[in-house]
Amino acid sequence: MSTQRVLILGAKGTLGGQLMKLFPEAVGWDREEIDVLDFPALRAKVAELRPAPDAVINCVAFNDVDGAEDRPEAAMALNAEFPGRLAQFAAELNVPLVHYSTNYVFDGVKGEYEETDRPAPLSVYGRSKQRGEQLIAESRSRSYIVRTAVLFGPKGASDLSKKSFVDLMLDLSAKRDTIQAVSDEINSITYAPDLAAATRDLVHAAPAPGIYHVANSGGVSWFDFAQEIFRIAGRKVTVLPVPSTHFPRKATRPAKAILLNTKLPPQRPWQAALAEFLASL
Numbered sequence: 686m687s688t689q690r691v692l693i694l695g696a697k698g699t700l701g702g703q704l705m706k707l708f709p710e711a712v713g714w715d716r717e718e719i720d721v722l723d724f725p726a727l728r729a730k731v732a733e734l735r736p737a738p739d740a741v742i743n744c745v746a747f748n749d750v751d752g753a754e755d756r757p758e759a760a761m762a763l764n765a766e767f768p769g770r771l772a773q774f775a776a777e778l779n780v781p782l783v784h785y786s787t788n789y790v791f792d793g794v795k796g797e798y799e800e801t802d803r804p805a806p807l808s809v810y811g812r813s814k815q816r817g818e819q820l821i822a823e824s825r826s827r828s829y830i831v832r833t834a835v836l837f838g839p840k841g842a843s844d845l846s847k848k849s850f851v852d853l854m855l856d857l858s859a860k861r862d863t864i865q866a867v868s869d870e871i872n873s874i875t876y877a878p879d880l881a882a883a884t885r886d887l888v889h890a891a892p893a894p895g896i897y898h899v900a901n902s903g904g905v906s907w908f909d910f911a912q913e914i915f916r917i918a919g920r921k922v923t924v925l926p927v928p929s930t931h932f933p934r935k936a937t938r939p940a941k942a943i944l945l946n947t948k949l950p951p952q953r954p955w956q957a958a959l960a961e962f963l964a965s966l
């Protein structure tokens with residue numbers, strides 16, 4: 686399918702910013718253009734688009750994993766109810782929807798997860814993202830749920846766009862020569878430009894709707910991630926491994942949640958993606 690006119694929601698976020706670069710004809714909206722929770726306003730604004738969009742990509746999310754423990758309604762509204770309504774709307778428009786979920790829908794016991802593995806989230810954030818997956822699946826839309834994990838890459842244009850772990854480590858290395866990093870939590874990690882390119886390929890190839898996993902290949906602890914950042918960047922920082930109990934947080938994270946991609950072309954290893962990002966800074 687040659688998609689010409691994609692509507693990207695959350696266009697100023699980490700991922701949305703990269704998607705805007707890869708879909709030159711895209712219309713991109715973020716909080717300044719529309720509060721997506723005002724669904725009637727969103728519908729009206731979409732109806733005004735000429736030509737009408739031929740795919741919708743939703744990057745809007747409540748991404749504050751610890752904050753969601755205190756604000757479960759807000760997390761549910763943005764991560765579950767909104768994507769559910771958006772999927773129904775996409776079905777009415779007869780266009781595909783791409784939506785993103787997370788490796789935090791898993792409990793981390795199995796460690797490596799295929800697309801068909803059963804979610805068992807440990808946190809409000811994970812539950813809200815899983816509910817979003819369910820509501821989309823219950824709609825009659827042609828939807829792609831792309832699970833991803835730990836994004837890094839250029840910061841999004843939004844002032845509130847979170848700094849990635851890479852930026853945090855580089856900032857810390859300017860102030861300290863020793864850093865503690867958690868060694869008993871292992872995730873997939875994902876270079877946002879790679880995820881954007883995989884999304885573009887998915888939209889163009891239009892395979893069967895369903896759940897897809899997209900992350901750079903390999904699993905990595907925060908400790909290994911930090912060490913590799915400093916090694917590649919040539920920063921002389923000693924990284925000390927600590928257990929996750931050393932940094933108590935409100936939300937429980939899975940101990941090991943690596944996303945196995947069994948459906949789409951494989952992504953490059955995370956080390957190669959990290960090296961490219963650091964070289965670009």
Ligand SMILES: NC(=O)c1ccc[n+]([C@@H]2O[C@H](COP(=O)([O-])OP(=O)(O)OC[C@H]3O[C@@H](n4cnc5c(N)ncnc54)[C@H](OP(=O)(O)O)[C@@H]3O)[C@@H](O)[C@H]2O)c1
Binds near residue numbers: 700744
């Ligand atoms: N980042 C990660 O490590 C990670 C890991 C796993 C999965 N994911 C998933 O990947 C997707 C993209 O994540 P991301 O990190 O690129 O997100 P992001 O940087 O937080 O971008 C989301 C964008 O949506 C905007 N937004 C939030 N609420 C809105 C509303 N009510 N109306 C309109 N716009 C609104 C945000 O604006 P403000 O900045 O002003 O709030 C922001 O520009 C999400 O579904 C996320 O759950 C991300």
